[in-house]
Amino acid sequence: MYVAVKGGERAIANAHALLAKEGRGDPALSPLNPAAVAGQLGVLVARVMTEGSLYDPELAARAIVQAQGDVLEAVTLIRSYRTTLPRFGYTLPVDTARLPPQRRISATFKDLPGGQQLGATFDYTHRLFTDRDTAGPASAPDGGGPPDEGMPRVSDLLGASALIEPDQALDGDPEPGDLTREPAVFPMTRAERLQSLARGDEGFLLALGYSTQRGYGNNHPFAGEIRVGEVDVEIEIPELGYPVPVGRVELTECQMVNQFSGSADTPAQFTRGYGLAFGRSERKAMSMSLVDRSLRAGELGERAAAPAQDEEFVISHSDNVQATGFVEHLKLPHYVDFQAELGLVRRLNAEFRERAEGASGRHDGAEEA
Amino acid sequence: MTADLPLLEVRGAGHRYGARWGCRDIDLDLWPGEVLAVVGESGSGKSTLLGTLSQRLSLTEGTIRYSAAGGEILDLAKLRESEVRALWRSEWGFVHQDAADGLRMHVSAGGNVGEPLMATGWRHYGNIRATAAQWLERVEIPADRIDDPPVTFSGGMRQRLQIARNLVVSPRLVFMDEPTSGLDVSVQARLLDLVRSLVADLGLAVIIVTHDLAVARLISHRTLVMKDGNVVESGLTDRVLDDPQGPYTQLLVSSILQG
Amino acid sequence: MSTDLTGYNIAYLDEQTKRMLRRALLKAVAIPGFQVPFASREVPMPRGWGTGGVQVTAAIIGTGDTLKVIDQGADDTTNAVSIRQFFAAVAHASTTTRTSEATVIQTRHRIPETPLTEGQTIVYQVPMPEPLRFLEPRETETRRLHALADYGLMYVKLYEDIARYGHIAQTYSYPVMVAGRYLMSPSPIPSFDNPKMHQSPALQLFGAGREKRIYAIPPYTDVESLGFEDYPFEPQTFDDPCAICGSTGVYLDEVITDDKGGSMFVCSDTDHCEHAAGQAEVTR
Numbered sequence: 001m002y003v004a005v006k007g008g009e010r011a012i013a014n015a016h017a018l019l020a021k022e023g024r025g026d027p028a029l030s031p032l033n034p035a036a037v038a039g040q041l042g043v044l045v046a047r048v049m050t051e052g053s054l055y056d057p058e059l060a061a062r063a064i065v066q067a068q069g070d071v072l073e074a075v076t077l078i079r080s081y082r083t084t085l086p087r088f089g090y091t092l093p094v095d096t097a098r099l100p101p102q103r104r105i106s107a108t109f110k111d112l113p114g115g116q117q118l119g120a121t122f123d124y125t126h127r128l129f130t131d132r133d134t135a136g137p138a139s140a141p142d143g144g145g146p147p148d149e150g151m152p153r154v155s156d157l158l159g160a161s162a163l164i165e166p167d168q169a170l171d172g173d174p175e176p177g178d179l180t181r182e183p184a185v186f187p188m189t190r191a192e193r194l195q196s197l198a199r200g201d202e203g204f205l206l207a208l209g210y211s212t213q214r215g216y217g218n219n220h221p222f223a224g225e226i227r228v229g230e231v232d233v234e235i236e237i238p239e240l241g242y243p244v245p246v247g248r249v250e251l252t253e254c255q256m257v258n259q260f261s262g263s264a265d266t267p268a269q270f271t272r273g274y275g276l277a278f279g280r281s282e283r284k285a286m287s288m289s290l291v292d293r294s295l296r297a298g299e300l301g302e303r304a305a306a307p308a309q310d311e312e313f314v315i316s317h318s319d320n321v322q323a324t325g326f327v328e329h330l331k332l333p334h335y336v337d338f339q340a341e342l343g344l345v346r347r348l349n350a351e352f353r354e355r356a357e358g359a360s361g362r363h364d365g366a367e368e369a
Numbered sequence: 370m371t372a373d374l375p376l377l378e379v380r381g382a383g384h385r386y387g388a389r390w391g392c393r394d395i396d397l398d399l400w401p402g403e404v405l406a407v408v409g410e411s412g413s414g415k416s417t418l419l420g421t422l423s424q425r426l427s428l429t430e431g432t433i434r435y436s437a438a439g440g441e442i443l444d445l446a447k448l449r450e451s452e453v454r455a456l457w458r459s460e461w462g463f464v465h466q467d468a469a470d471g472l473r474m475h476v477s478a479g480g481n482v483g484e485p486l487m488a489t490g491w492r493h494y495g496n497i498r499a500t501a502a503q504w505l506e507r508v509e510i511p512a513d514r515i516d517d518p519p520v521t522f523s524g525g526m527r528q529r530l531q532i533a534r535n536l537v538v539s540p541r542l543v544f545m546d547e548p549t550s551g552l553d554v555s556v557q558a559r560l561l562d563l564v565r566s567l568v569a570d571l572g573l574a575v576i577i578v579t580h581d582l583a584v585a586r587l588i589s590h591r592t593l594v595m596k597d598g599n600v601v602e603s604g605l606t607d608r609v610l611d612d613p614q615g616p617y618t619q620l621l622v623s624s625i626l627q628g
Numbered sequence: 629m630s631t632d633l634t635g636y637n638i639a640y641l642d643e644q645t646k647r648m649l650r651r652a653l654l655k656a657v658a659i660p661g662f663q664v665p666f667a668s669r670e671v672p673m674p675r676g677w678g679t680g681g682v683q684v685t686a687a688i689i690g691t692g693d694t695l696k697v698i699d700q701g702a703d704d705t706t707n708a709v710s711i712r713q714f715f716a717a718v719a720h721a722s723t724t725t726r727t728s729e730a731t732v733i734q735t736r737h738r739i740p741e742t743p744l745t746e747g748q749t750i751v752y753q754v755p756m757p758e759p760l761r762f763l764e765p766r767e768t769e770t771r772r773l774h775a776l777a778d779y780g781l782m783y784v785k786l787y788e789d790i791a792r793y794g795h796i797a798q799t800y801s802y803p804v805m806v807a808g809r810y811l812m813s814p815s816p817i818p819s820f821d822n823p824k825m826h827q828s829p830a831l832q833l834f835g836a837g838r839e840k841r842i843y844a845i846p847p848y849t850d851v852e853s854l855g856f857e858d859y860p861f862e863p864q865t866f867d868d869p870c871a872i873c874g875s876t877g878v879y880l881d882e883v884i885t886d887d888k889g890g891s892m893f894v895c896s897d898t899d900h901c902e903h904a905a906g907q908a909e910v911t912r
Binding site for chain 2: 772775776778779780781783784787788790791792856857858859
Binding site: 008009011012076077079080082083084085086087179180181182183184185186187312316321322323324325326327328329332333334335336337339340341342343344348351 | 636637640641642644645648665666667668669670671672674675676677679699700701704705706707708709710713736737738755766767768771793794797799800801816817818819820838840864879880881882896
C-alpha cells in the first residue's frame, strides 16, 4: 500500500531531535546561560519583550536561547505564553516625566531644564571591532546619575505656551481599548493604533518611518525628545484604595515634534508622534513615533496618499508574528488546492489547443487575439 | 411628458466644508425628462451642488425630496445608506468626469456594463452578455471590444462605456459631472450628440455640471448659473444664454463669445 | 516539543478567553455566514497554521469529545499530527482518525468523504475569511458590501471567467451564499467539497486566527455555490478511481511516481481510503 503520507509522527519527533542538536552547537563549549543573555544581549532582549508585548527579561532571554536566536520565533514563544496568563487588572499609566533617565536627548533645544544626557548609546562609537575584555570599565562612570531638579518633557515645555497640541485626549478621555482582549475594527482609535504599533515589527516600522522622510507622506519631524530609563509600575488594589508599586520597567520613549500649518479654527501648532518601547529600543521608539504621526493624517486634515498614512495597510501588516506565520505557512502542504488548480490548468490548456486547432482548420486566423 | 410632481424638489439646500459653504440656499425643481445644466467657473460650487443632490456629500441644511419610481416621496437626507445604494442600483446614474472613477478599468467592457445588472439580481450569463452587447452597440463601441478592458480604450470610448454602464439599468435620473471636458473637441461633439439622443429616447432626467456654455446650450432645457456657492441666475437655457439678466452671467456669456 | 505543561490551563486557553470565543461562536451561529470579529489570541503555533481553528476547537472541546484532525484530507500530515498532539497534551482529548467516531473534526482544506452526522462539529482552519478580499482589499469597504448585501462584484469575477475561459475558473475557496444572505468563503477546500456543506446535519465552524474572524453554518442550512443559470456551479470530477482502494466519486491527490511523467491518483482522505481498501480486501 502507498504510504508516503504516513510517518508524520515519527518525522516530527526526528525533526525536534535534530533541531535540538543543531541548536546546541559545539558540545565542548558550555551552553548559553539565559541570565548571561539577559545581561549581555540587552538590546535583543528588549526587542523580544517589546514585540512579544511582555516585560520579563529572564523569560525573553530564555526564548532567545530556545529559538536559537530567531527573533520572530522568540517573539512567538513569548506571545504564546503571554496569552495564557490570567489578567488581574490594568496598571496605572506610567509617568515618564518622573522617569530618572539614564539617557535623555533633544534635537530641538540646545539646553533645557534637566539638561541633555548622552547615556548608553552606540551613536558615537567608531564601529571598530574591540576586544570585549578591554573595551571599557565594567562599572558605571562617575556623574551619570540623574539630576535632582527633574526633567520635564520637551512636549510639556512647549505645551506651557500652547505651541504644541496638548497631551489629553480630546473628548472626555475615554478608556483605551485593549487590542489583546477586544476585537479591533477599522478605523481604529489612536490608542488602539499605538498598541498595535508598540507590538509592531521594528524593521517594518523603520522602513515605513524612513519612507515618510523620503517624501512618501512627509511630515517634517524633529526628535523633540528621546529618553531611556526605569519607571515605577503601579496598580490600584481596590481593597487598599491607593496605588501600590508592583515593579519597575525600563522604557524608551520618543516624542517626535512635527509641523502643522493650522487651519481657520486652530492657530499653527506643533503636533506630535509618539513612540514607546520596552528596554533600550531607540530605533523602534523613533520609527513608531514617525508612523504614529503619519497615521494621524486624516485626523489633522492632511492629504493621505502614502503607504505610511494608510491605517489599514500599516496596522494589518505590522505584526511580525502574523506576517511570518502567513508567509511561512506556504510550506505547509497544499496538495488539495494545487491539485484543483492543476486540473483547471490542464483543462484550459486542452481547450486552448482545441480552439487553436479549430481555428487553423478554418484558416490561418489569429481569431483568438 | 406630463407629470404633476417634480422628480427632485430642492429647498434651501447647502453643504458646508468645515467653516466654508461649498454651496448654499439652493432651490430648484427638476421634472421628469428634463435636462438641467449647472454652469459656472471652477470653484463656483457646481460640483459641490451635484455631490449634495446625489447624496455623495451630506446635506448640511435644507431639504431634497425625490419622487421615487414607486410613487413615494423620499426625503433624501433621512435615507439610510442601504436605501441610497438601492436608488443607485435601480434609479440613478452618475457619469464622472474621469472615466476611471466610474469604471473598473481592468474588467472587460462587458463586465463593466453587466455589473449593474448582476447587482440587481440578473443571473443568466447569456442574457447579461447580450444586453451588454446591445448597449455597447448603442454607445457605438465595436462589438469585438466586449472582452477588452477600458484601459485599452480611448478617452471618448471610455466615456461612452461609462454612459452605457449607467444607462443599462434604465435609471430615471442621471448626474453628470463635466462628462466631456477631458476630450478633444470633435470627440466632445460626438459624445454630446449621443447623450442628447439617448436622453430623448429614454426620457431621462439629467443634471449636468459643466463650465462650458456650449455644452449647456447643446443639450439642456434649463440652465442654472452659479457663483460663489449660490445660484445667481436660472431659466430656459436659450433665454439665459441669449439674454442674460445678471451682470455675472452677462460677463460669462460675453467672455465665451469673445473667446 | 515541550513535555512539561505545568501551569497551562485545560485546552491551553484561559477560561475568560474561552468565554469570549464562545460568545463569538454563538453570534456566528445566530447569523449564518457573517464574519464575527474576535480578539484572536496567540496560540503556540505560527499564525496561518491553523491558529483560528485551534482556538475554536479549544473553546468547544470537552472531556467527552473525540477529536480528529486532518490536513489536506490526511490524518498523518505533519501539521495535522502536530495539532492533534497539542490537544492530546493540553486538553487530554481522546483522538481518532475515524471520521464516524469523531465528535469534533478540525480540518484544513478538506471535508471528509464519510458524510457527517448530527451531533458532529467540523472546525475549518481559514487563512482568508473575506471572499471579496482579492476584489476589494479594504476591510472598511468589504464590511459595507456585506452589510448592504451588495455582491455584484463577486458575479463580475465569475462573468469575467466565463468571458475569458468559457467556464468559471475557480477551483477552491469557491464562494458560497449562506442562508440566502451572506456571501462566504468556504476556506480553501476544493470546490469538489462545496456540495457537502449544503444542508449538512453537522455544525460547521470557521476560525481565522490571523485575520481575527469567526463564522459558522448551523446544521441544515442552505449553502449555495454561486453560479449563473446557464453556467451553474460545477464541482470538479475525476476520471479514474483511487489507485489504492478503487473508490470513485472521491477527491484524489496526484502522486508523482517517476521522473518520466508517471503519476497515480489516490484518495486525499486517508481514513476513507484505509477503510475502503480494507473492505475491498474482505469482499475478495
